[in-house]
Amino acid sequence: MRGAVLPISMVPGNSVVHKIAPLPKLLWAVGVLIISFSTRNPAILGAMIVLGLFLASISNIWSSFLKVMGILFPIMVIAIFLQSIAPAFPQPWTPIAQLGPFTIYQEGIYSGLTLFERTFSMTIFAMVFIMTTHPSDLFVSLEKIGMPYVINFILTVTLQLIPILQREFATVLSAQKSRGMKGTGFGAVLPSMVPVFVGAIERVQQMSISLESRAFGSTGKKTSYRNVVMGVKDYVIMVVGLLASAVTLYWIIVDKSLDWSRTMHFSPTLSVILVITAALIFVTFIVISVSKIIKT
Amino acid sequence: MEEVLITCDNLSHVYSGGVVAVKEVNLKIKRGELIGVIGQNGSGKTTLVKHFNGLLKPTYGKVIIKGEETTNKRVQELSRSVGYVFQNPNHQLFAKTVTAELEFGPRNLGLSEEEVHERVEKAIEFFNLDTYRNQHPYRISFPLRKLVGMASIYTMRPDVFILDEPTTGQDNITTRIVYQLIRRLRDEGSTVICVAHDMILLAEVVERMIVMRDSVLIADTDPKTVFSDRKLMSSTHLYPPQITELSHRLKDKNFINTYALSIDEMQKVTDQQLQVKRSK
Amino acid sequence: MQNINLKIYEGEYVAILGLNGAGKTTLQLCLNGVIPNMIMGELTGDVFIKGLNTRDYPTRELAKIVGMVFDNPEFQLTQTSVAEEVALGLENLGTSPHDMEEIIGEVLQTVGLSGLKDRSPFELSGGQQQRLAIASALAMHPEIFVMDEPTSNVDPVGKEEIIAVAAKLNQEKHMTVILAEHEVEVVAQYADHVIVIDKGKIILDGTPQQVFNQIDVLAKCGLRTPQVTEFFNQINQSKKLGIKELPIKIDEAESLMLNQFEKK
Numbered sequence: 042m043r044g045a046v047l048p049i050s051m052v053p054g055n056s057v058v059h060k061i062a063p064l065p066k067l068l069w070a071v072g073v074l075i076i077s078f079s080t081r082n083p084a085i086l087g088a089m090i091v092l093g094l095f096l097a098s099i100s101n102i103w104s105s106f107l108k109v110m111g112i113l114f115p116i117m118v119i120a121i122f123l124q125s126i127a128p129a130f131p132q133p134w135t136p137i138a139q140l141g142p143f144t145i146y147q148e149g150i151y152s153g154l155t156l157f158e159r160t161f162s163m164t165i166f167a168m169v170f171i172m173t174t175h176p177s178d179l180f181v182s183l184e185k186i187g188m189p190y191v192i193n194f195i196l197t198v199t200l201q202l203i204p205i206l207q208r209e210f211a212t213v214l215s216a217q218k219s220r221g222m223k224g225t226g227f228g229a230v231l232p233s234m235v236p237v238f239v240g241a242i243e244r245v246q247q248m249s250i251s252l253e254s255r256a257f258g259s260t261g262k263k264t265s266y267r268n269v270v271m272g273v274k275d276y277v278i279m280v281v282g283l284l285a286s287a288v289t290l291y292w293i294i295v296d297k298s299l300d301w302s303r304t305m306h307f308s309p310t311l312s313v314i315l316v317i318t319a320a321l322i323f324v325t326f327i328v329i330s331v332s333k334i335i336k337t
Numbered sequence: 338m339e340e341v342l343i344t345c346d347n348l349s350h351v352y353s354g355g356v357v358a359v360k361e362v363n364l365k366i367k368r369g370e371l372i373g374v375i376g377q378n379g380s381g382k383t384t385l386v387k388h389f390n391g392l393l394k395p396t397y398g399k400v401i402i403k404g405e406e407t408t409n410k411r412v413q414e415l416s417r418s419v420g421y422v423f424q425n426p427n428h429q430l431f432a433k434t435v436t437a438e439l440e441f442g443p444r445n446l447g448l449s450e451e452e453v454h455e456r457v458e459k460a461i462e463f464f465n466l467d468t469y470r471n472q473h474p475y476r477i478s479f480p481l482r483k484l485v486g487m488a489s490i491y492t493m494r495p496d497v498f499i500l501d502e503p504t505t506g507q508d509n510i511t512t513r514i515v516y517q518l519i520r521r522l523r524d525e526g527s528t529v530i531c532v533a534h535d536m537i538l539l540a541e542v543v544e545r546m547i548v549m550r551d552s553v554l555i556a557d558t559d560p561k562t563v564f565s566d567r568k569l570m571s572s573t574h575l576y577p578p579q580i581t582e583l584s585h586r587l588k589d590k591n592f593i594n595t596y597a598l599s600i601d602e603m604q605k606v607t608d609q610q611l612q613v614k615r616s617k
Numbered sequence: 618m619q620n621i622n623l624k625i626y627e628g629e630y631v632a633i634l635g636l637n638g639a640g641k642t643t644l645q646l647c648l649n650g651v652i653p654n655m656i657m658g659e660l661t662g663d664v665f666i667k668g669l670n671t672r673d674y675p676t677r678e679l680a681k682i683v684g685m686v687f688d689n690p691e692f693q694l695t696q697t698s699v700a701e702e703v704a705l706g707l708e709n710l711g712t713s714p715h716d717m718e719e720i721i722g723e724v725l726q727t728v729g730l731s732g733l734k735d736r737s738p739f740e741l742s743g744g745q746q747q748r749l750a751i752a753s754a755l756a757m758h759p760e761i762f763v764m765d766e767p768t769s770n771v772d773p774v775g776k777e778e779i780i781a782v783a784a785k786l787n788q789e790k791h792m793t794v795i796l797a798e799h800e801v802e803v804v805a806q807y808a809d810h811v812i813v814i815d816k817g818k819i820i821l822d823g824t825p826q827q828v829f830n831q832i833d834v835l836a837k838c839g840l841r842t843p844q845v846t847e848f849f850n851q852i853n854q855s856k857k858l859g860i861k862e863l864p865i866k867i868d869e870a871e872s873l874m875l876n877q878f879e880k881k
Contacts, residue, residue, distance in 0.1 A: 177697050198695045205691075205739065209428075215392050216428040218412040219421040220489065221445030232441070235431035239475060243427070247692040250651055254685040255706035255753060256677040262711040266704035266721075378742055378772045478638050506688075506769045508636040508799055510839040534773050574774045579802050579844040579867055586871050592880065600848045604855075611878040613856055 049109055052172045058100040062275040063179040064186070065282060066170050072286035073166040077159045079290060082299045083151075086158035093165030102172045109168060115326035117160045121319040124153030125312065130302070138309040145316055150307045153319075176200050178269050190263055198248075202241075210237050339367040342418070342496055342528055343389055347398035350384050358384035360552040361398070368496065371523045372530045373539045373560070376549030377574050385549060386499055386532050390419040403496065417446060420495035424502040426486035430474040435466060435485055438474055442493040453492075460488040464518065480511035487518065497528040504535045516542050536578045540564060540598040548573060565596045618643050618817045621662075625795065625810070627760075630787045632804040632825075633797040635814035636839050641797040644814065645763050648795065649683040650676040666761070680706070684754030688766040690746035693753075694738040699730060702738050702749055706757045724752040727790070728782050744775020748782055755786075761793045762786055769799065776800075780807070802843045805829060805865040813840065829865045845870035 058066070073089055080086070097106050128134060128149035135147040180193040213236045222232055252258075293299060307315075343366040350359040359381040366372065376382040387393040388400045391412045400407045403418050423429060432438040439460050443453040461467055464484050469477055474485055483503070490498065503519070504512045512535070519542055522529050531543060539546060539560055546563045548556035550573045556563060563569060564577050567585065577585070584597040584606065593610050597603035618640045625631055635641045646652040650671040653660040664671045666682055687693060696702040703721045712720070725731045728748040733741070738749055747767050754762070764783060768776040784807050787794045798804055804811060804825065811828040813821035815838035821828045829835070829842045832850050841847065842865070849863045849870060858877055864870040 175697070177701060194695075197697065201695060201697065201739065212423070213428050215412070216421075216423045219390055219392065219416050219423070220429065220442045221413050221416045221493065222441075223413060223445070232431045236428050239430075240427055244689075244692045247687055247689060248695065250646075250655065251685075251687060251693040251750070252695070252705075253651065253655060253676045254649055254680050254683075256680045256709040256757065257705070258675075259677050259709045263708050264711050264714060264717070265708055266701055266714060266717050268714060377774055480637050506766075508839070509841050510636060576773060576777075580848055583845055583848075583867055583870055583874070586867075587874060590875070592875065592878075600844055600851065603848050604851055607852060607878065610881055612881050613858065614877060614879045 049168070049171055051175055052100075052102045052105045054101050054173065056100040056173070058096055058169065058173045061173075061278060062269055062271045063174045063182045064271065065275050065278040066174055067179070067182075068279055069282045070166045070170040072282055074163050076286060076289055076293070077163050080293045080299065081151075081155040081159075082293070082301060083155055083158060083305070085289070085293070085299070086155060086162055089162040090158060090165060093162055093169060096169050097165060100169060100173050102169070105172055106168055110164075112326075113164055114161075115322050117157055117164070118319045119323040120156045120160070121150075121153035122316050122323065124156055125149035125316045128152045129156075137307065138313050140313055140316060145309075145312050147305075147307060148302060150312050150315065151302050151305055154315075177267050181265055181267050182269050184265070185269075206237060206241060209240050213237055339369055341365050341367050342403055344401040345385075345388070345398070346401065348385075348388060348395050348400055349397040350381075350388065350393060351396040357552050359388075359549075362554045364547065364554065364557060366497070366528060366530070368528055369523060369526060370528050370530075371519065371542065371544045372528075372547060373543035373545070374530060374532045374547045374549065375534070375539065375573075375575065379551075380549040380573070381552040382532055382547075382549040383501070385547075385554075386501075386530065387421075389497065389499060389530070390421045391415040392421070413445070416442075416493060416495065418495055419497045419499065420490035420493050421499045422487050422490050422501060422503070424505065426479075426482040427475075429486050429489060430482065433473060434471050435469050435474055435477070436461075436471065438485055438489050439492050442489055446493060456492040456494065460491045463491065463521070464488040480507050483507065483511070484514070484518075487515075491522075495527070497530065498522055500529065500531045500533075502533055502535075503531055504533065504538055512537075536576065537599075540578050540581060548575075560598060561596065564598055618647075621819055623812065623819065623822070625793065627793055628787070628791055629793055629810045630784075630808045631793070631795045631810045631812065632808035633795065633812050633814060634799075634801065634804065634828075634840055635797075639814045639838075640817040641814055642765055643817075645685070645765050645795065645797060647671065648761070648763050649685050650674060650679045677709070680759070681710075681757055682759055683761045683763060684751075684757060684759035685763045686747065686750045686754055686765070686767050688769050690743050690750055690767075690770065691739070693750040694746060697737060698735050699725070699738060699741075699749055700734040703753050703756050705753055710757065720756050724755045727755065727785065728752045729778065742775060743771040744778045747771055747775065747779050751779070751782055751786075759792070761795065764794070764796045766797050766799065768803075783807070801829070801841060805843045805846075813838070825865055826862060830863050832863075849873065 076089065077086060097103070125145045126143040126149060128146055130148045130152045134149065136144045137147050138145040177197065180196055184190060184193050210233065213233050217232045222229060345362050345364045348359060348362045349357070351357050362385060374382050374386055384393060388395060388407065389402070391407045391410055394408055402415055407415065430438060432441060436457060439457045440453055443456050461470060464487065466485065466488060469481065474482060487500070487503070503515050507515065516538065519529050519531065531538060533539060543560060546556065546558060546560050547554060548563060548569070555573070556569060564581050570577060578598070580600050580603050581596060581598055584593065584603060587593045588596060593606055595606055597606050621644065633641045633644065643652065646656065647660070647664045648666065652658065653672060654676055666679060669679070671679060694702055696705060700721050703724060704717050707717045707720060725734065728751055730745060730748055730752060738746060741749065767779050771779065780803055783794055783796060786792045808825050811821070811823065811825050812819055813828060813835065820838065821831055821834060829846050832842055832846070835842055845867055846863050846865050849860065852858065853860045853863065864873050
């Protein structure tokens, strides 16, 4: 279970990207999301990937970024392998190579590559956003544009509770292993989950009394300690983001020549190499992960 | 000469991230010992003790349990020899009744139903849990839950019991009960290792104290020696029991010439060395 | 709880003693309205805080007069930084951000956490966490501070820190402190009013001197007295010293020893 949760959280820092307010960054991430889903053009997707990687590099979040990518990348890569032999694409399919029992199709390579680029670009921007934004700042900004205080609070507490409950779960597992419990199988589920749940309930009970004792739930105006001030720079970035997204979307919708699905050609050798590499990366990842899980 | 059950051979543990939690600890623990492991948070005492049942493995050096190195052994295997009672019983309890909870350990060891039943009965008798057999573990009071936690390890009959803060958060009555239980466990032949901050437990119950400070083992001796050493105590933020502190003050003034670890000892010291003032 | 009649005066340092389950927490929860407003059950009789009947005010209102901390430090913390945790109550009261900054600085200093404003509460030690919980309640400037076994899940160093803060609140800030505690030596040292609860009833109510001299009553309900008191009780009887009031603090015990005995 240990490697199962991704180390995604804010990475403290002072970069240009860190200094941008949460809302503009959120807007860009959402823009990228929408565009990725609106097109399969490898060049547009590729451009967003390059942009994302550039932002990641200037934010000084490389080591955390690479750690997360180390887990997500192999999973995304398998799309290439799967798609190339069974494209999620309308017929007709053009076979270009044979790999044992599998036939690799032209449209498959295209589909796999673009699917990969799509998820990769979204993930990069999501990571950059999460790793350069303090959650409290984000919630305060959302509150300013109308999100209710209670939701803000619930989100903050939930965010805190996730690592805590993970830790509790690990402690419970240790305790039960110390009683001879085998770590896998159905027999391991109940003895591991019940204590965590009970602990969570007790925690929330005491928390709610503690909160009420600090006037939580008062009606009337609430102020906020944390304040996010949007500067001119932030507004400019927001507007640029909006415009860029709008323009790109328009272009995608209007320009039919962006559909390269039938026009791109891949050489057979390149295709085979691509597919084999993708499969290898994925299998290595699975083997390493499984051996880690077995060890614990 | 009692059998050596646990050996730490130049044991060091470094957490990922580079934090050295335990540095070059050497010690031997024999059958039948009653030991208190103390130190501040961050001193390495919990890290050290977690090596005794395999929850942690050495980064450098070796830990040997009953003749075998722990490095390639799983916690489940070592739990036959070394039982670990966690500080918060809630981390263990999940069954519908106290009895079911006590059956969990021995069942995991693969024992026959008769054997399991026999051990559970013995545990219920030892810990005086008869009234609570069929109760839901979460419906009984916290002090009792802690006893159930101990009992559920007792049914596994390990050679060594590790008790993590057995009296923390307990009231006076349950604390006294735990002291008695610890002594009885030892009398039955078990080795008991308590990680604790309870000064009275350390002064009156345990027979050997292992003191950790900043990842290093700075003392491994009997309680009397530790509680006589003011410098040692203050360097590791140990506050002696009130009666011991009183004996320190009187000894400093040359009024008496020994330290007292308990009220009874203080009484003896008074009887032996002092007399009531005639001029009153 | 049964038939509780109690008066607590301004500026007192009250300690509540009793076994687990005796009713200490129940009593304390009545003091800020959690009972009867938040917890199910039946409350007969009334509790008045500064003249206000707790039935008529929700806890969040009474929170401005009565601050409260509980036995598990971590369970009380919810925010991503120390400063935000302290600001929680202030945000709910609509305090201006400028005033908040000042108050936060002030209370963090009182509890000794000044340099840790931006730290995550979950990276702090148990003692620090509890002091943070105290600071957070303190930010609302209550006059009465209730603490339910605040040191029970904390290491010795943390214990000392928390007890020192409680003493500070009472002596320097002149707050009324009400503390439920197991360590009788601490109670004897700091409290000026001790209440003993057994099976839901108050069986002793007086000064620490009065209460701790009732050794038999305390023993009957499973409670102990400070070690020096117990010791002097023994030698008072065995040596027929005729001491009327047993010492409850170590300084008293020391001088009494030097006074009553000489070397053989």
